[in-house]
Amino acid sequence: MTINTILFDLDGTLIDTNELIIQSFLHTLELDYPGQYTRETVLPFIGPSLQETFSSINKEKAATYIETYRTHNHHHHDSLVTIYPGVKEGVKRLHDEGYKLAIVTTKIKETAMMGLKLTGLDDYFDVIIGLDDVTKEKPNPEPIYKALEQLHAKAEEAIMVGDNSHDILAAKNAGTISVGVGWALKGEAFLKSFEPDYIIKSMDHLLAIVEER
Structure with missing residues (x-):
């Protein structure tokens, strides 16, 4: 798919x-x-x-x-707060190539917007699902479902990228592809224990996965 x-x-x-x-x-x-x-x-x-x-x-x-x-x-x-190396360039490329993009976070939307504006990422995301937008947080699939609904997207055509167990499990529960980031503070071994579909080393790695599927 x-x-x-x-x-x-x-x-x-x-x-x-x-x-x-x-x-x-x-x-x-x-x-x-x-x-x-x-x-x-x-x-x-x-x-x-x-x-x-x-x-x-x-x-x-x-x-x-x-x-x-x-x-x-x-x-x-x-x-x-800082932005990880290569993130802005990678997100911009995905945006420019027409991919549907959303933020799905356990932060309230106000705080999430602070980070997006500070790092210049706010121009690339039309959909932001914060804790105050849902009744159940990740790993419950509700936040992902809400993002997909607002993007008019299907779970089987989507990837969820995150740095924690909640992200991987939410992706599995929602039926999307699960991707863990290799720069996660808790480490690759921690993420791998939740069996994500992929662990990426960089945004270029994510772009390669998206383009090959």
């Missing part, structure tokens, strides 16, 4: 927000849990939604933690 649609996760996939996310978690959790969390112990929190993560720590205070996190995150956003 010919591929005409590519869905991208945002954080850790197109833009490097790892340092921002780590610092935001440490800042938030240090208030109630001084010294208990480190850079290594917050890594599993990268990927799931803030609601899922903070509810697992303290359900009663999850809303307060989310507000603290987002305030810190937004304040430091522009100084810590």
Whole structure:
């Protein structure tokens, strides 16, 4: 089946927000849990939604933690977020060649737009599905289904690209091709354990996969 649609996760996939996310978690959790969390112990929190993560720590205070996190995150956003090498060129090429493109993220749309505008990627995505657009987050297929619906695309003609287990599993659940990025913070071995269809080393690698199918 010919591929005409590519869905991208945002954080850790197109833009490097790892340092921002780590610092935001440490800042938030240090208030109630001084010294208990480190850079290594917050890594599993990268990927799931803030609601899922903070509810697992303290359900009663999850809303307060989310507000603290987002305030810190937004304040430091522009100084810590960068784009991965080759991403802008690759996305532009896909856009110029007529592929349907969308962002499917567990961020709220407002925060996702901050990253897209900062890195100049906002011109290439007409469809952005954020956490506030769905009732169930990845790995539930709902966000992918919603993106496909808005793009007038079919799952069997689409690829979902991401850096985390939630992305791979959501792709499988939705019936799209699953692609993990080799530059993921958690590493290739972690992604391979979820059996994605492909692991890409670069955006050129993704372009080659799209063109050969």
